[in-house]
Amino acid sequence: MDAKNNFSKRKEKELEEDTIVLEMAIKNFWEILPIPVCTTSPTFIILETGKGFDVLFGYVKNELAGESLKEMAFDGDNFKKILDKLFQQRKISNIEATLQNKKGEKISVLVSAIAQEDKRGEVFSYLFSFVDVTLIKETERKLQEQIKDSMRNAQELTESKKALMNILEDVEKERKKAELERDKTLALIHNFADGLLFFEKGKLTLFNPQAAKTFAMNRSFKRNQSVAALSENAKLKPLVELLQNSHFKAFRQELRLAENLILEVSSIEVPQEDGEKGVMVVLHDVTREKFVEKMKTDFVTIAAHQLRTPLSAIKWTLSMLLSTSGLGAEQQDFVNKAYASNERIINLVNDLLNVTKIEEGKFISELEKTDMASVIRQAINDMKNLAAAKNLKTEFLTSSGVPLANIDKDKILLAVGNLLENAIRYTRDGQITLELGFDKEKEELVFSITDTGIGIPKDQQERVFSRFFRAPNALKVETEGSGLGLYIVKNIIEAHGGRIWFKSEPDKGSTFYFAIPR
């Protein structure tokens, strides 16, 4: 019995010793284990903390003993719920939680825990182990931020790309539009019936086939040829000279290149992007027009000659008849009237010839320094019989200091004569006053002729200078007259660079003025 007891006592003692050794070992482990571990009571009051735990949470050994583990939860973390779960399931493994260290800083951990039960299954303590994942978490957070940033950047990039694509699309559209416009313009230039040349900075930069054809130089015409190089070509020389003389400014001029080639050359300045000016030159072939014009002129000349010959015969015959004695008073009267009618036709032919000349633009010949007063006096002298027949007095007023005028004397005589004849024809009684002065400011000679005649109705005044115009009241008074007189006068004055105008009051009279530069 004793032996048995002894054995059992010895065994007990052995066991007790073993337990102590084991406890010591565990204690030592606890001391050196780098893994944060702790034990708590069933109510999660901290019993003991390992070295790793103290290091992780910044405490000294067993500083936390007696504190509730629950208090270590970081603000708002679900650590308490984890503990509830542990209470129910007795074991948790690697659950994420956020705790705080002594300084109150955030510590992310993975929590594992297990309940320690006695033989009856009652929990007498919990063993906790923590894995510090703060660094991992931080890295993860940073990574996520980076990813987010990248995503944002990617988004931005996508948007930029989209915007860029839109811009490119717009640009492309505009480019296509511009191309279309260019094609249109080129097609227009290419198919234009007139020759077109475009000069930029003294070089020929564009021309159309018509231009090349005009100069019969399909091959030798080259782009970007300098003006100087072009002028070496005999065919082009007159054109280049014309352009150079005009300093490449806008103009319109006729250019006769050959007997059967007459061009109307127009140049137009075209502003360039860089502020320089390009010049577009239009070559319009007027050879045919000129030919037709010449035919017309020749026809009119011949027609005038043909008309004048029989009219001359009548004039001479009647004039000889009148100069012979032996005509009765009545016969004399008839012959006189026939003579006057014949004169009218001769005048009409003259007017028509003048109008033809005016329309050809060749009416005025060379200008000469002339005393205007003497021209006016001659007109008065030419018309004196007509005025005397109507008992009209003519008065001519002029001041000294009127300079010589640069005029085509015959044409100004015709103009003054026409105005004076009108004044006489459309005035029943009263007088006609002619006046010549000089406007020093405008450097113009100003002529006026005032009558006390029938005047021009207000509603007809606009048309006074039109061809073949005759006012109704004029037609009643005077059946003679071609309606060309004032048209011719206006053209003569304007060809001298002058102006013509009038004031008129029906039944009171008219004043016609013209001014021509000295």
Next chain:
Amino acid sequence: MSKILIIEDDTFLRELMKRKTQEAGFEVIESVDGESGVKAAKEQKPDLVLLDLILPGVNGFEVLAALKEDVATSDIPVLILSNLGQQEDIDKAMRLGAADFMIKAHFTPNEIVEKAKQILK
């Protein structure tokens, strides 16, 4: 008595001019075209030529030029009497040496004879 050569293709006008100049005391020679006109001028040495411009064959301008080129006739004054009357025609005739230019339809025979007398003075 002054001798006058009328070069004019229109018979009626020529007759009228002839009568008028004869009345005025001129001796009159007539030609109906340019060629015979030049010939008559050279052979008969008139004191004055009345010259029309539109003539069959050799025209008046050519006649005028021929007369002025030949020393034998270059001194004879030539009065152009024509129904041409454009400034160019007048200028051309004056350049070629015409004494004056009269448009037929603008003057009576009296006035033409007066002009002839004036030139011969």
